[in-house]
Amino acid sequence: MKDSPLASLLWRSLRVYQVFGANTDVGKTIFTTLLARTAQKQWPHEHVAFLKPVSTGAEDEADDRHLARFAPGVSCATLYQYDVPCSPHTAAVASGRLIPSDDALLARCRAFAAQCAAAAASGSSNNGWLFMETAGGVHSPGPSGHKTQADLYIPLRAPALLVGDARLGGISQTIAAFESLRIRGYDVEAVLLFRNARYENDRFLAEYLMKNHRVPVSSVAAPPTRAENDAQRDEEAMRRYYEQTECDDVAGQVLASLHGNHERRLSELDSMAARASRCIWYPFTQQSLVGPGDIMTIDSAHGDYFQTLAPPVRDDASLNHNPSNNNNNNNKDATQAPPPPVLRASYDASASWWTQGLGHSNPRLTLAAAHAAGRYGHVMFASAIHQPAIRLAETLLAGMQNPRLRRVFYSDNGSTGTEVAVKMGLRAARTRYGWDARQTLHILGLKGAYHGDTMGAMDCADPGIYNEKIEWYEGRGHWLDYPTVLCRDGQWTVLADENEGAADGRTVAQSLGCSPARVYESLHHIFDLPAREAAGEHVAYQRYITRTLERLRVQGRKFGALMLEPIVLGAGGMQLV
Incomplete structure (x- = not known):
């Protein structure tokens, strides 16, 4: 938008x-x-x-x-x-x-x-x-x-x-x-x-x-x-x-x-940050390190932008706006620069944590939400159905065009959705392979992932700033290396020369057995998977995954679910996978 x-x-x-x-x-x-x-x-x-x-x-x-x-x-x-x-x-x-x-x-x-x-x-x-x-x-x-x-x-x-x-x-x-x-x-x-x-x-x-x-x-x-x-x-x-x-x-x-x-x-805009610092507990934040000056006051949002309270200007910055000696100025055209506005447009780079793909304050979405609120308010969903839910589910399934996907599960937030999906996956794997409830099951995922801030969702990611200091964190899985996509010096590149988080100090390229960097003509060429497979670029990834799974199997580890963030690891560092 x-x-x-x-x-x-x-x-x-x-x-x-x-x-x-x-x-x-x-x-x-x-x-x-x-x-x-x-x-x-x-x-x-x-x-x-x-x-x-x-x-x-x-x-x-x-x-x-x-x-x-x-x-x-x-x-x-x-x-x-x-x-x-x-x-x-x-x-x-x-x-x-x-x-x-x-x-x-x-x-x-x-x-x-x-x-x-x-x-x-x-x-x-x-x-x-x-x-x-x-x-x-x-x-x-x-x-x-x-x-x-x-x-x-x-x-x-x-x-x-x-x-x-x-x-x-x-x-x-x-x-x-x-x-x-x-x-x-x-x-x-x-x-x-x-x-x-x-x-x-x-x-x-x-x-x-x-x-x-x-x-x-x-x-x-x-x-x-x-x-x-x-x-x-x-x-x-x-x-x-x-x-x-x-x-x-x-x-x-x-x-x-x-x-x-x-x-x-x-007055409300000027005081909100100070009031919030006293009574709001912020997520992913060390509260003692957040003062009023660290809090962004949002007046409104539209399209891809917030309207935020602009920081105060220095006292001497207002000298250009002092009244002149002529008090009869009502009809005088303004010849000096305008005073600083109270608000400024601030780009919502994270799309408010990945929720605003269509932009803020979209009138069509506003009216749709108002219609649903007027028709239903909030109704229970256990063993019940209503028109918006069934239509959305059918639309999603039809659009996916995947015969393996036959049902839609609704959740009110990402962390809960993650934990429910993992619960389903673990139970399905245990039933399929005949494992009993005493055996420990893990998940497979990507390094640097993030799936939510509840305890179960935290355990679905490798140790990092979001989870490693949490008292109950265990990290119930194994996380794979991967190359990343970036535009470097004007060239689209698949890069695999980092070694961040590698216990053995090896780079991703060394782990995967692939080239440290491969340059492409455009982003389109990177996403042209049939052409890349025809060139055999997938073989190194395939070997790495097979080799890793065989090693984990020998260690006696069992895995009941695979969690992948397609294309972008968002909170994990905006990595293009």
Whole structure:
């Protein structure tokens, strides 16, 4: 799953909020204007900005024009304006203008936010606001047509404001939009909508969302009906609407809540590592050696990247962000570098211990997991069956195309799965060869392997950093040497010249009786097993294995299972076998 390694939109100097709508024409721009106007009034020395990443329709009726007209002093920008009034993916094609890739759109959003953070940090208060308004509804497509906006903007990790629908059917529409955002990891911090005396959607939603999700709902009177063919009259009516005391009061309460949430989020991120060092027992860790500075604080994850708390910068690094002598900076373009973001993108190189082959926060997986949780929750599996389990088992068996494999065993973790598999193998071998229960059975495996951190799984690997200091560790097996694959000096090589762990000091090549190093044209040639077998490269391996097994048999040792990690020994050192 490839995604841009963008850092999330979080700065100490800037509160960023993304405004979504439960539908089109529900009042996103009016509520955003209310919030921006009120932010200017309550924080007069702060930088307030508005961004419309994608806008459709006539340019003279664009949302940034509305903001500029009724909230003068707010820095407004639109990244992509398409003059056809329809869904962004359709408008982009019909307008004949540039269609940005999803990554390019996100990069420009972040660049604008960084400029706002710099402008905020240069002001007398060192703070600011940015409201980013989406187009249409939550699932209106982006310009590329590849993703809906709910999926598109996930990497930005901006807290969300949802403008609900006050019309007939709006309760269902608003809840559906809220859940679409929630299930994708958005923090919806407030729901805003107009009051409608006939339908009273705001009353139901306020009780429902607070009771079920602890999300506040705020409402104001609906704006005046738009005057037909009288732009001046319409503008005057809207100006009077925005100047109502109720609008200021409600917007002020919402902003106060958002400001508090921003401060709490920063405090939580700053304190988590210290709190974790006091109360979390970490796996594979000498606890006394782990302090707060050694713990990575993860705010979120998407694609192949974590969003992690960036280390604090030196005090002198913030000199470029001190406010200038001019206190009236609200409309000044940022000319200096932005302040350091709170979060940074960190590559998840281990795929979170080999579990994220499809990437983090994959919407399709999220929805599948949510569907299963909603349908089943957690149900017992002993002598029971349900649809996902039988379908997955049948799919796995069909895909393997191996007549020897006829059943699937489910386990909730790798260590347990390892021990169950070994238990099955040992019992099958004992039954097949007529061994009694008093005879000791071992396993065959590869040196440097790792199969889990429970006692039985540890015994399935040779002594190493993961097991040799454990009191009950016995190492119940024999572990074979093997060559490794690596790219050295630009050449793909099968290497067998190491002697790590060899008691007799011999190299792997000496043990196997093969060449210390063999160079191949490409990785494909290494995996071309028929060609390599035709060249007789397998003979040395075959002889080594046969010779080893004969020696172990003479010693009276018995083996009931073979454990191989195909292609990669992961935790054992990322060895390509």
